[in-house]
Amino acid sequence: MAHGDTTGPFEKTPGWLDWYDGPSKPQFQLPAGAVDAHCHVFGPGAEFPYAPQRKYTPCDASAEQLFALRDHLGFERNVIVQATCHGADNSAMVDALRRSEGRARGVATVRADVTEDELNELHESGVRGVRFNFVKRLVDAVPTESLATIVEKIAPLGWHVVIYFEADDLPDLYEFFSSIPTDVVVDHMGRPDVTKSPDGPEFELFLRFMRENPNVWTKVTCPERLSVAGPRALDGEQHAYQDVVPFAKRVVEEFPDRVLWGTDWPHPNLKDHMPDDGLLVDFIPQIATTPELQEKLLVTNPGRLYWPEGA
Numbered sequence: 001m002a003h004g005d006t007t008g009p010f011e012k013t014p015g016w017l018d019w020y021d022g023p024s025k026p027q028f029q030l031p032a033g034a035v036d037a038h039c040h041v042f043g044p045g046a047e048f049p050y051a052p053q054r055k056y057t058p059c060d061a062s063a064e065q066l067f068a069l070r071d072h073l074g075f076e077r078n079v080i081v082q083a084t085c086h087g088a089d090n091s092a093m094v095d096a097l098r099r100s101e102g103r104a105r106g107v108a109t110v111r112a113d114v115t116e117d118e119l120n121e122l123h124e125s126g127v128r129g130v131r132f133n134f135v136k137r138l139v140d141a142v143p144t145e146s147l148a149t150i151v152e153k154i155a156p157l158g159w160h161v162v163i164y165f166e167a168d169d170l171p172d173l174y175e176f177f178s179s180i181p182t183d184v185v186v187d188h189m190g191r192p193d194v195t196k197s198p199d200g201p202e203f204e205l206f207l208r209f210m211r212e213n214p215n216v217w218t219k220v221t222c223p224e225r226l227s228v229a230g231p232r233a234l235d236g237e238q239h240a241y242q243d244v245v246p247f248a249k250r251v252v253e254e255f256p257d258r259v260l261w262g263t264d265w266p267h268p269n270l271k272d273h274m275p276d277d278g279l280l281v282d283f284i285p286q287i288a289t290t291p292e293l294q295e296k297l298l299v300t301n302p303g304r305l306y307w308p309e310g311a
């Protein structure tokens with residue numbers, strides 16, 4: 001695939017899977033105003049170099065390519081999340097926000113010594129949150145004291161905190177997460193092990209975390225990352241990732257006003273397969289089964305968090 005060769009001066013991580021070229025048109029018609037609330041841009045590396053401390057080197061995935069996918073799938077807007085391969089240099093993401101003509105908001109990575117001026121500039125470009133990543137293969141650990149400093153700095157701007165962790169780590173992080181006073185958005189339902197029961201103790205802890213903390217939201221995203229048994233969103237499959245459905249459906253039904261959905265394009269670090277993004281959109285009606293739930297998941301909820309002033 002041609003796009004996989006465009007890494008500029010960088011060499012991709014061996015075995016890297018490039019994003020899917022020529023995705024199908026979804027059969028599911030997205031509601032007007034739908035937001036892809038979790039996606040990334042990578043580079044292009046020749047223009048926005050990847051960070052020296054990165055744990056992976058992706059293929060390029062530019063703002064233009066993201067916006068073309070948005071239009072193809074039928075989304076109106078994007079939330080672009082800073083990817084760890086760019087470290088705390090948000091310039092590729094900010095450049096994409098500036099080019100989006102108000103149709104994208106961002107989630108940045110910042111360090112504890114970030115200044116008020118820098119935060120104001122990020123805000124002006126469309127950033128509305130910061131991401132704290134606890135996935136060990138992606139980042140080196142940052143002390144929670146530094147993260148608490150960041151929270152103090154971003155709270156006056158009305159921003160929220162996106163947290164990315166694996167289910168095994170929730171017990172240790174539960175108290176810290178519960179202490180965050182801003183809105184908190186959990187990536188990918190806290191990455192449950194879907195070979196376990198959705199009614200078992202591991203997922204119950206995550207549900208309890210959401211019940212006890214009304215400021216906590218979650219993205220019911222990444223079935224392609226969480227699924228073990230498939231089937232994969234390829235070759236026209238309309239019932240992909242059955243093993244993830246009970247988890248995501250349960251969350252959508254219990255917390256309809258605190259869920260978000262996104263493609264996760266360009267799907268960093270998938271090892272097994274690269275999904276057809278059109279078929280990924282067709283996953284949505286399996287987990288949000290009524291027009292009311294779909295409207296909240298795709299339009300109302302991301303609107304409240306990222307465009308509270310109105311579209």
Ligand SMILES: O=C(O)/C=C(\CC(=O)C(=O)O)C(=O)O
Nearest residue numbers: 082083084085138264268269
């Ligand atoms: O795209 C995601 O959400 C998941 C990622 C990558 C990531 O978070 C990052 O690079 O910042 C993953 O599990 O490798």
